[in-house]
Structures are given as structure tokens and as C-alpha cells.
Amino acid sequence: MPTRSLRSRGRLARSFYDRPTLEVARDLLGKVLVHGVGTRLASGLIVEVEAYIGEADPACHASPGPTRRNAPLYGEPGIAYVYLNYGIHCLMNVVTERAGTPAAVLIRALEPLEGLALMRRRRTRGVPDVALCRGPGNLAQALAITLRQNHADLCHSSLTVEDHGHGIGRIAWTPRIGIRVGTERPWRAYVVGSKAVSGHQQRAMSNER
DNA sequence: AGCAAGATTAGC
DNA sequence: CTAATCTTGCTA
Numbered sequence: 031m032p033t034r035s036l037r038s039r040g041r042l043a044r045s046f047y048d049r050p051t052l053e054v055a056r057d058l059l060g061k062v063l064v065h066g067v068g069t070r071l072a073s074g075l076i077v078e079v080e081a082y083i084g085e086a087d088p089a090c091h092a093s094p095g096p097t098r099r100n101a102p103l104y105g106e107p108g109i110a111y112v113y114l115n116y117g118i119h120c121l122m123n124v125v126t127e128r129a130g131t132p133a134a135v136l137i138r139a140l141e142p143l144e145g146l147a148l149m150r151r152r153r154t155r156g157v158p159d160v161a162l163c164r165g166p167g168n169l170a171q172a173l174a175i176t177l178r179q180n181h182a183d184l185c186h187s188s189l190t191v192e193d194h195g196h197g198i199g200r201i202a203w204t205p206r207i208g209i210r211v212g213t214e215r216p217w218r219a220y221v222v223g224s225k226a227v228s229g230h231q232q233r234a235m236s237n238e239r
Numbered sequence: 240a241g242c243a244a245g246a247t248t249a250g251c
Numbered sequence: 252c253t254a255a256t257c258t259t260g261c262t263a
Contacts, residue, residue, distance in 0.1 A: 080246070082246075089246065090246090091246085113246090115245065115246065115247060116244095116245060116247055116248085117245090118247070118248075119246095119247050119248070121246060121247085123246090136246060138246090154248090154249075165247070165248070166246070166247075167247050167248060168247090168248075206246070207246085208245095208246050208247070209245095209246055210244095210245085210246095212246095
């Protein structure tokens with residue numbers, strides 16, 4: 031079968047990312063994160079995200095002000111911010127808001143859609159399919175997202191987010207997890223009921239929106 | 240130059 | 252519950 035063009039697959043435009051971060055975070059749920067082309071393509075439905083907003087957010091990497099490391103956060107909306115965590119895991123963020131305003135959305139979990147065989151090969155042997163992209167480090171490994179993808183333009187590269195018209199159910203908002211500061215802000219959002227969501231779902235603070 | 244800390248994960 | 256593993260940013 032012929033390869034569909036990137037455009038026909040529903041790639042999100044830059045204007046999608048150039049909005050308030052919490053709106054982008056909410057609207058990313060139900061979209062599809064894609065990396066690679068042809069036989070190397072893997073993708074999954076986004077079901078869990080976290081927002082990191084501005085230098086005033088103590089958990090945001092921009093909190094110390096501009097540095098070499100967090101430069102992507104200050105860049106154009108729609109680029110990727112990928113960094114190495116604990117020396118082991120690559121975590122992928124989508125940069126939001128206008129250049130100069132540091133903010134991003136961390137992608138935390140996907141429901142695998144395409145490239146299942148690739149993902150199984152890249153992840154630890156024996157992982158159930160539903161857990162292939164559960165957790166930010168795991169999904170990066172499944173989609174082969176590494177530091178090489180840092181600063182990649184989601185609007186013009188093989189790493190991108192697409193709208194495939196998937197419908198989702200209720201969205202729940204909770205405090206972000208895995209951080210030691212900024213835990214009071216309810217900036218984690220996930221699709222209620224998705225088996226691919228990481229962490230504990232029962233800490234929801236509100237489930238409307 | 241040296242060091243502590245970190246948006247995690249897999250395996251005891 | 253803890254080791255693994257390494258880049259960054261801060262201090263000397």
C-alpha cells in the first residue's frame with residue numbers, strides 16, 4: 031500500500047502549540063504521537079500528560095532561568111524538548127507558548143497504535159502491550175526517542191503529533207507525579223479509564239473539562 | 240575540578 | 252525499596 035503523506039495523516043500545525051499550556055495539555059489527550067517513517071514508524075494515542083509552566087514553576091526546568099540545557103523551553107512552540115533523566119531515561123516534552131515564554135507539556139503515556147513489533151523489540155522482553163508506552167521513559171524507548179530528537183520541530187520532522195480523530199472519554203486533573211517541588215499544582219491530566227496511564231489514577235481532583 | 244541532584248524504571 | 256547511570260549547573 032502507498033505511504034500516506036505526512037500532511038494527510040493530520041499533523042498538528044504550529045498554531046496548536048502556540049496557546050496557553052494547560053489548553054495544549056488538555057488537547058494533546060486523544061492525539062497521536064508519531065516517530066519514524068515507513069517500516070520504522072511507531073505511534074500511540076496520548077493518554078497522560080503534565081504541564082510545566084514558566085520560571086515561577088519550581089518543577090519546571092526553566093525555574094533557574096535560561097541555561098544551555100533548558101534552551102528549547104524558550105524556543106518556538108511545537109519543538110521537542112528531550113532530556114536525560116537519572117542518567118538513564120529520555121523524557122519528551124512538547125514546547126508551548128510563544129518563543130521567550132518557557133513552558134512545555136511532558137508526554138507521560140500512550141496507548142500503542144502502530145509499530146507494535148518495533149516497540150516490543152525496543153522494550154524489555156515480556157512487557158504486556160498495554161504497558162509498552164506507559165511512563166515517560168518507557169514511551170521514549172518504545173518510539174526510539176533519544177537526545178538526538180531534542181529540539182526537533184514537530185511541524186517538520188519525523189517526530190510529530192497528529193490528529194486521527196480519536197474520541198476520548200473524561201479527563202481527570204491531578205498533581206504532577208515524580209517531582210519533589212511544585213506538587214500543589216494540579217497540572218497532570220489523563221484519560222480516565224485508560225489502561226496505559228502510569229501512576230495512581232485515584233488521586234483525581236477534578237474530572238470535568 | 241569536584242559534586243549533588245534528578246519530571247524513572249526494573250529487579251530484588 | 253533501591254541501584255543504575257550521566258548530564259547539568261553550582262561551588263571552590
